Amino acid sequence: xxxxxxxxxxxxxxxxxxxxxxxxxxxxxxxxxxxxxxxxxxxxxxxxxxxxxxxxxxxxxxxxxxxxxxxxxxxxxxxxxxxxxxxxxxxxxxxxxxxxxxxxxxxxxxxxx
Amino acid sequence: xxxxxxxxxxxxxxxxxxxxxxxxxxxxxxxxxxxxxxxxxxxxxxxxxxxxxxxxxxxxxxxxxxxxxxxxxxxxxxxxxxxxxxxxxxxxxxxxxxxxxxxxxxxxxxxx
Numbered sequence: 001x002x003x004x005x006x007x008x009x010x011x012x013x014x015x016x017x018x019x020x021x022x023x024x025x026x027x028x029x030x031x032x033x034x035x036x037x038x039x040x041x042x043x044x045x046x047x048x049x050x051x052x053x054x055x056x057x058x059x060x061x062x063x064x065x066x067x068x069x070x071x072x073x074x075x076x077x078x079x080x081x082x083x084x085x086x087x088x089x090x091x092x093x094x095x096x097x098x099x100x101x102x103x104x105x106x107x108x109x110x111x112x113x
Numbered sequence: 114x115x116x117x118x119x120x121x122x123x124x125x126x127x128x129x130x131x132x133x134x135x136x137x138x139x140x141x142x143x144x145x146x147x148x149x150x151x152x153x154x155x156x157x158x159x160x161x162x163x164x165x166x167x168x169x170x171x172x173x174x175x176x177x178x179x180x181x182x183x184x185x186x187x188x189x190x191x192x193x194x195x196x197x198x199x200x201x202x203x204x205x206x207x208x209x210x211x212x213x214x215x216x217x218x219x220x221x222x223x224x225x
Binding site: 041107 | 156
């Protein structure tokens with residue numbers, strides 16, 4: 001079974017620039033999550049999709065972050081403009097349904113200088 | 114919202130000893146409690162989970178206990194091995210959709 005794919009793996013940008021991350025979940029997984037993991041902390045859920053609908057985005061900083069999953073399969077997370085405090089690993093995860101085991105992707109390490 | 118506290122932040126043990134990591138949660142409606150292991154530079158992986166209708170669950174050297182009254186749950190690793198060294202995260206979630214809140218993590222170091 002192919003795992004969750006993410007790209008890019010690493011990204012370095014300057015503050016105020018824009019960046020986008022891509023995630024392709026495991027085939028057939030209806031639920032997709034984006035997490036932000038700051039060094040030394042646990043993952044923080046940014047947004048959860050069920051198919052192409054948003055289940056929860058209460059912790060997504062909507063003034064600068066946006067995410068979409070238009071066809072209910074792959075998803076993109078965008079930051080515009082980036083701030084220094086956005087430096088983190090952005091993890092994508094998927095599960096078959098809401099309460100099933102989550103499978104994480106390798107993450108994208110973002111450095112904002 | 115839910116708040117998950119995890120202790121200790123660092124745990125150092127000798128190979129063969131047991132390790133215990135504890136988490137408390139604030140929302141009594143939480144009903145699903147997974148534990149993840151994250152090795153350095155790698156993705157988190159689910160190692161064990163427990164639902165609120167169960168008090169204890171075991172899987173070989175790993176066990177999780179849940180005390181709903183006190184709102185805390187613990188991870189127990191027996192006969193620790195150097196390959197158990199990693200950061201362990203607990204999480205709590207409620208309702209029909211899995212919307213987890215993670216603890217800050219425990220760095221477990223197993224000395225050979």
